Amino acid sequence: MRRWWMVLTILIGLALGAWLLLDPPRPVLNLLKRVDPSPETGAMLVERYGCRRCHRIGDRGGILAPDLNGITRRVDDPAHVVLRLWLRNPQAIKPGTAMPNFHLSDSEIEAILAYLKAVDARQP
Numbered sequence: 386m387r388r389w390w391m392v393l394t395i396l397i398g399l400a401l402g403a404w405l406l407l408d409p410p411r412p413v414l415n416l417l418k419r420v421d422p423s424p425e426t427g428a429m430l431v432e433r434y435g436c437r438r439c440h441r442i443g444d445r446g447g448i449l450a451p452d453l454n455g456i457t458r459r460v461d462d463p464a465h466v467v468l469r470l471w472l473r474n475p476q477a478i479k480p481g482t483a484m485p486n487f488h489l490s491d492s493e494i495e496a497i498l499a500y501l502k503a504v505d506a507r508q509p
C-alpha cells in the first residue's frame with residue numbers, strides 16, 4: 386500500500402516537472418527570469434536567444450526572417466500590443482510559424498522591446 390503512494394507521488398512529481406520545464410506558466414517565467422527591462426539588457430537577450438540568426442536588427446543579422454528594423458514604428462501597432470503578444474507566443478498568433486517560442490518573461494519582453502526601440506531611434 387505504501388509503495389503505491391510512493392509511485393503515485395513520483396509520477397505526479399515527474400508530470401509537474403515536465404510541465405514546468407516544457408511549458409512554464411507566465412508567473413513561473415516572471416519569477417525565474419526577472420530582468421532589468423533596459424535596452425542594454427535587451428541587447429544582451431537578443432544575443433543570448435540568437436534573434437540575429439534569423440532577423441536583421443540594426444546593421445547585422447540573418448535573412449531567414451523579416452528585417453526587424455523599423456518594427457517599433459509600425460503605425461498599425463503604436464502601443465506595441467501585437468509585438469508583445471508575438472514575443473510571448475508566436476505560435477498562438479500564427480500557428481506553424483518558423484519562429485520559436487523562447488518562453489520569454491514579461492520583463493525580458495520589455496527589455497527586448499526597449500532595445501528594438503533604441504535601434505529604431507538611432508535610424509533617421
Ligand code: HEC
Nearest residue numbers: 434435436438439449450451456479482483484485487497
Ligand atoms: C529560427 C528563426 C527565428 C529566430 C531565432 C527568431 N525569429 Fe522572429 N521570426 C521568425 C520568422 C520566420 C518570422 C516571420 C513570422 C511568420 O510570418 O511566420 C518572425 C517574426 C518576428 C517578428 C514579427 C515581424 C513582423 O514583421 O511582424 C518579431 C517582432 C520577431 N520575429 C522577433 C524576434 C525576436 C525578438 C527574436 C529573438 C528573441 C526572434 N524573433 C528570433 C523567425 C525567427
